[in-house]
Amino acid sequence: EAGVVQSPRYKIIEKKQPVAFWCNPISGHNTLYWYLQNLGQGPELLIRYENEEAVDDSQLPKDRFSAERLKGVDSTLKIQPAELGDSAVYLCASSPGGLAGTYNEQFFGPGTRLTVL
């Protein structure tokens, strides 16, 4: 079974430039998460999708961050414009939806390491 796929693995950009990250969850997983992981810290939730609906985006900085999951499968997270402080690892995770998702663990992708210069 294929795991959560993320691309690119690494991205280096100049500040004020836009950047996008892509995630393909495990097949059949209705719930998709985007996390931000700063160096030396645990992951922090940015947004959670149930199918194509964003059900928790309270921690997403909406002035510069946006996300979409148009067909309820893969998802894109965008930053525009990027700032120096956005340098971090962006992790995508998925889990089964519904009641099973409440009990189950989340499966994480390898992450995208963003460096903003």
Place this chain on the structure above:
Amino acid sequence: AQSVAQPEDQVNVAEGNPLTVKCTYSVSGNPYLFWYVQYPNRGLQFLLKYITGDNLVKGSYGFEAEFNKSQTSFHLKKPSALVSDSALYFCAVRESQAGTALIFGKGTTLSVSS
């Protein structure tokens, strides 16, 4: 509000010795507790979870954890450490209510020396 504390930034043990990585939590209701491991340049890998039932939970790679409700702890343990266990370990908690977010601790680096 939910929170997780991992009081040790780093734990050092010799190969073959038992290891413990500590975790305490705070939630308003019943907790669901998880341990993940992260190797360099890789995503988080699930080790084990406590949802309900037996307080001693066994997981991958010989790891286990004990849920202690009175001490609000969920320490990760292994009877005999391997050098290959060296990695970053994260404890995470969520409330049992559906739709609540998973909250991670800051992580503990485990270093196993040969």
